Amino acid sequence: MRISTTLLILLFFPLALSAAPEVSLRGNFSLAGSKLTLTITPAESAADCSYTLYAAARRNALSSNPTATTNIITAAGASVPTKLTARDLKGIDRSGGVPFFLRVLTNCSGSQSLSNIQRLTIRPSSSGLRNMATWLAALRRRIIPGSLILREAFPGITFSSPVDIQYPGDESDRLLIVEQAGRIQLIKNLRTNPLKSEFLDIRSLIVDGGERGLLGLAFHPDFATNGYFFVNYTREADGATVIARFRVANGNNDAADPESQLILLTVQQPFENHNGGALAFGPDGYLYIGLGDGGSGGDPQGNGQDRTKFLGKILRIDVDHTADGKHYAIPSDNPFASNAQGFKPEIFAFGLRNPWRFSFDSQSGLLWAGDVGQNEREEIDLISNGHNYGWNTMEGTACYQPSSGCSRRNLTLPVHEYSHQVGGSITGGYVYRGTELPGLVGKYIYGDFVTGRIWALTRTTHSAAVTQLFDSNLAISTFGVDSEKELYVASYVEGKLYKFAAQ
Numbered sequence: 089m090r091i092s093t094t095l096l097i098l099l100f101f102p103l104a105l106s107a108a109p110e111v112s113l114r115g116n117f118s119l120a121g122s123k124l125t126l127t128i129t130p131a132e133s134a135a136d137c138s139y140t141l142y143a144a145a146r147r148n149a150l151s152s153n154p155t156a157t158t159n160i161i162t163a164a165g166a167s168v169p170t171k172l173t174a175r176d177l178k179g180i181d182r183s184g185g186v187p188f189f190l191r192v193l194t195n196c197s198g199s200q201s202l203s204n205i206q207r208l209t210i211r212p213s214s215s216g217l218r219n220m221a222t223w224l225a226a227l228r229r230r231i232i233p234g235s236l237i238l239r240e241a242f243p244g245i246t247f248s249s250p251v252d253i254q255y256p257g258d259e260s261d262r263l264l265i266v267e268q269a270g271r272i273q274l275i276k277n278l279r280t281n282p283l284k285s286e287f288l289d290i291r292s293l294i295v296d297g298g299e300r301g302l303l304g305l306a307f308h309p310d311f312a313t314n315g316y317f318f319v320n321y322t323r324e325a326d327g328a329t330v331i332a333r334f335r336v337a338n339g340n341n342d343a344a345d346p347e348s349q350l351i352l353l354t355v356q357q358p359f360e361n362h363n364g365g366a367l368a369f370g371p372d373g374y375l376y377i378g379l380g381d382g383g384s385g386g387d388p389q390g391n392g393q394d395r396t397k398f399l400g401k402i403l404r405i406d407v408d409h410t411a412d413g414k415h416y417a418i419p420s421d422n423p424f425a426s427n428a429q430g431f432k433p434e435i436f437a438f439g440l441r442n443p444w445r446f447s448f449d450s451q452s453g454l455l456w457a458g459d460v461g462q463n464e465r466e467e468i469d470l471i472s473n474g475h476n477y478g479w480n481t482m483e484g485t486a487c488y489q490p491s492s493g494c495s496r497r498n499l500t501l502p503v504h505e506y507s508h509q510v511g512g513s514i515t516g517g518y519v520y521r522g523t524e525l526p527g528l529v530g531k532y533i534y535g536d537f538v539t540g541r542i543w544a545l546t547r548t549t550h551s552a553a554v555t556q557l558f559d560s561n562l563a564i565s566t567f568g569v570d571s572e573k574e575l576y577v578a579s580y581v582e583g584k585l586y587k588f589a590a591q
């Protein structure tokens with residue numbers, strides 16, 4: 089008895105399905121046009137048997153009693169369709185998933201048995217590489233929510249109000265987690281035996297709470313040799329923002345020297361909120377600094393558009409050189425590197441409200457930022473040299489001041505925005521470049537602090553498509569990536585880190 093079934097998508101070649109003792113399934117796939125054909129061959133001649141093939145996007149949909157689940161395909165005995173169409177598959181998972189797991193129910197004269205659950209992976213066949221490449225490209229544009237989970241990264245290890253996660257870029261199996269009150273915790277042996285220890289404690293320098301505290305961390309590109317890292321914190325004395333450099337302790341790169349501070353930049357804050365906080369080194373080796381508009385609501389001082397102020401900007405400085413009595417230099421291609429209007433030469437981009445987390449795509453080099461909105465719109469911006477991101481003339485793609493008829497001239501609008509129907513405060517994330525989750529590669533993953541939702545954004549030339557990955561209960565304060573570019577998210581209230589993982 090042979091059952092031939094064509095599955096439209098996501099099947100591997102060659103296939104070997106180990107099943108319950110009653111039936112052994114071996115598969116053969118062949119490519120014809122855009123379809124893959126699967127041939128299932130029972131090991132024994134079993135004329136009295138029928139076979140029901142279940143396919144589901146989620147393993148647990150098949151785990152206990154697959155016949156009770158809804159997201160399955162049933163193809164029994166002689167009635168097994170010789171071809172499954174896209175319409176058949178559409179019924180598997182209404183959230184847009186594709187079949188990823190298979191299970192076979194064997195019924196021989198009323199005696200039933202279930203095979204193991206088989207996970208399918210993709211391996212191109214030599215005869216159909218071109219078609220398979222098309223398929224893979226299509227798959228990469230899709231997300232498979234059912235196979236993606238958030239797994240607690242370090243069970244038993246918690247952090248106090250974590251707000252940043254950084255990998256030191258030195259090929260070590262370590263992550264640094266910033267605690268808002270002023271400590272940085274080290275996790276070493278990330279993959280083998282995660283161990284927490286204190287890396288830095290500068291709580292005595294810092295006022296924290298609300299949107300203040302130790303807010304950002306970035307490691308010098310040559311950290312492995314010079315031991316330098318940079319922080320963004322709110323100063324105890326007057327609530328000003330400080331950008332400072334520290335270095336590791338002599339002979340121990342698992343701990344920093346709290347006395348090694350070199351203050352690069354101090355920015356007075358008119359209000360307690362909107363301090364920004366992100367720091368990152370770009371592929372150009374310069375340090376990028378995110379500063380909010382100074383706070384209150386609606387940017388009453390108009391800082392976002394005022395290029396004589398640091399507030400409401402993304403700055404860019406060269407920390408490897410000094411000039412003009414400063415502990416850094418101005419990159420010569422900063423947009424206002426030399427100007428006669430009193431504009432700050434440190435400015436790289438302006439018109440931001442409160443950029444909370446930005447990151448460089450490690451492949452494209454593009455700088456992605458989440459900019460927290462006022463009352464209506466959270467936005468994602470691609471930050472470019474000299475661009476004006478609109479605040480407070482605009483909130484996202486809507487006029488803010490004036491509330492209508494504003495001029496969009498020379499303003500760069502968001503790549504994507506979402507309303508306060510679905511979130512309340514964006515937390516920018518990362519373009520995923522890891523290997524464990526092929527479905528996420530090239531997508532920008534970001535979340536919302538208020539609602540706990542997490543999305544994946546796919547950017548094309550003229551648009552951005554967004555898929556919701558999770559509607560979590562987490563207060564998402566930051567994302568981070570490790571040495572393998574695998575993705576983590578911090579839960580601010582719980583104090584836990586979660587890793588994006590395959591089920």
Ligand SMILES: [Ca+2]
Nearest residue numbers: 477478479484
């Ligand atoms: Ca904007």
